[in-house]
Amino acid sequence: MEDEEKRPLLDLQPSGSCKDDDDDGKNINGGGWRACLLILGTELSDCLAFAGIGRNLVNYLTGVLGESNVAAARDVSAWTGTCFLTPLLGAFMADSYLGRRTTIVVFLSIYTMGMITLTLSASFATPRRASSDGNANTGDGVLRATVYLGLYLVALGVGGIKPCASPMGADQFDDAAPERASFFNWYYFCVNVGSLLAATVLVWVQDRAGWWLGFGIPAAVMAVALGAFLFGTRLCGLRTSQTPPGSPLTRLCQVVVAAVRKRCVELPGDCSLLHQLPDGDHRIIEHTDQFVFLDKAAVIVDDASPAASPWMLCTVTQVEEVKMLLRLSTVWPTVVFFFAVTAQMPSTFVEQGKAMDTRVGPVDVPPATLSTFEVVSILLCVPAYDAVLMPLARRVTGNRRGLSQLQRLGVGLALSALAMAYSALLEASRRAATAPTSIMWQAPSYMVLGAAEVFTSVGLLEFFYDQAPDAMKSLCTAVSLVAVAAGSYLNSAIVAVVAWATSPEKGGGGGWIPDDLNQGRLDCFFWLMAGLSCVNLAAFVFSSMKYSYKDATN
The missing domain is CATH 1.20.1250.20 (MFS general substrate transporter like domains)
Structure with missing residues (x-):
């Protein structure tokens, strides 16, 4: 083989x-x-x-x-x-x-x-x-x-x-x-x-x-x-790839080491003078102008030849693989905050539900079961996106995906901000109401976040797969999954900081999220998350405008 x-x-x-x-x-x-x-x-x-x-x-x-x-x-x-x-x-x-x-x-x-x-x-x-x-x-x-x-x-x-x-x-x-x-x-x-x-x-x-x-x-x-x-x-004729020859991380490290070792070398004015795979090689990745410092890894110096040590001379294709990962790294942090927002469903949403009227007709609804609306929303939105939204968007944008990958991520981020704003308004209404507020008013929050996941969570898997170097698609998919854990940790940190900053006595209880929500301001916390979501969306839009797709059709 x-x-x-x-x-x-x-x-x-x-x-x-x-x-x-x-x-x-x-x-x-x-x-x-x-x-x-x-x-x-x-x-x-x-x-x-x-x-x-x-x-x-x-x-x-x-x-x-x-x-x-x-x-x-x-x-x-x-x-x-x-x-x-x-x-x-x-x-x-x-x-x-x-x-x-x-x-x-x-x-x-x-x-x-x-x-x-x-x-x-x-x-x-x-x-x-x-x-x-x-x-x-x-x-x-x-x-x-x-x-x-x-x-x-x-x-x-x-x-x-x-x-x-x-x-x-x-x-x-x-x-x-x-x-x-x-x-x-x-x-x-x-x-x-x-x-x-x-x-x-x-x-x-x-x-x-x-x-x-x-x-x-x-x-x-x-x-x-x-x-x-x-x-x-x-x-079923499963299409598979053959066993890889070794760690792709070694190839990435070679680029960094070679670029640092030749940091004082000047780049040629013509990128065609950089070391590249032979013409016609199907693995070739064309040169891009981002992160030009890394191009020094592909500069052929006087005492080097194509047979030089890979820790001293790399191909442009190797350099471009590193650039792909760096471009992905500009998008990943903004998606982490999205999962900090979705982490509200098993935490503050449940706490809010406990403070509401859980009776729906003759049934006492446990607050945690409202998460079913998120799942139902996803199960409804996936076929709708695939059968309706994607073909319609394709006619408007001319993109074979309907929405570009980054546009799809952005829609989900915007929906998450909308869900936080709705939850803040609901909490303010609950605190001001003279009668208990039905827990069913939480259903729209769960459903909007479910729709947001169809755009961002699914889009993230596709984006990291498609834009990753061919030899690192599984690893980049794993990194996209780690965003879920990172978002949970970030949410825990935000809650801890809010509890400390709003507590009457530093380190004590109370503040915006006390045990008795009627004595707190959970609506302010939701407004904070909505505001941070908007800031995060702006950062995502800024990084998206500078992003260079691996495939121009995206």
Whole structure:
């Protein structure tokens, strides 16, 4: 097999009729939506299992392991954070050594083992109560070790699937195919279907039928997904890339080192004098004028030759790969704040709901269940975007995607600011009302944020995949996923600063977000988030105006 470095990531052929090499070196035809169904099914299974654990994990740790509420909340946060960080490991392995298909198979196997381990722990566990120090009873060491072994095997398995599934699905279509944008829409649709099934069916099974069945069902689903992926890839003609020759991070470091070592060298007036791959090489990336300092890595000095050390002389293509990452880094921080806004749904939105009238007719609605409106909004907006908005926008803009990638991100950022402004107005109205305000007035906030996710969350996956260097698509997808964790951490920091700054006594309680919201000003906090969202949107627009697309058709 020739190295992946020596051929394009995708051979440009009509969608649904791709050609690639399998592990035996034979060509297989396929790809397109037929192969994507296998990938979407794998991702749906992943989200069903992940959400099936995360939605009710606090109750499992307190009711089965006997942990205190504080310890359980701490352990759930640590596990969730790990699940958002392990994609960096899985993406690095995929882009550097294993390739995406092999990485999914390996990590899907680990994921399945983790689910089986959790199921076994639940099958012989009995309810416990926390000991006097707030931790699990000392006699439960084996059970505790089994539970956390299963949890962190799952966290590791997530790390290999999340950054590889969406790039592999996009690989099934040619660069110019509009179906690629549709794939990312339906990918996110499946993510939310899995989450909805977990929040309704699996949580009910765990609470009513027992934890062993609540974990056993997703364990069986993951085992089926593993078998289907193993044996279905050849049947559906999955387009795959060959195993990468080594770490792309080394290539990036070579550019930086070479540029620094030749920092005193003057750049030639003609960029054609820079060291580049031979003419006709399909890997060639044309020179751009941004970040010109890095171009020094490709300057041929008197004592250098094309055979010089790669730590001294790099190609223009290598330099442009680094520039692509730098351009992406200007967009990433603005998206992080978007996820700080969406982090209000499981936090301040729930607190606001507790202060409202939770009776809807004869039913007492738990405030946390209002998040269902977010999921419903996503499930409605994805088909509407794909079938209605995209074709209409395509007629107006002439862009094959309808909206450009950055325009799509910007719409989501604007909607998030609108949701914060509505929540602020609702809170002010609630505090001024003489009668309790119905919790159903929160539904528009959830639905607008759900629509915002269809634009920004889905758009982010597509943007980072499309604009990443070919050898780093999984890694860049993982970086886009880390934005979710970064947004949660940023929200925690903002809340802590607000609580400190508005507290009557520094470090004390009260302020804008006290335990009794009737004594606070949650509306001011929402206005703050709305204002910061507008500032963030302005920063995004500014960086977007200077952004140079890898593909001019975007």
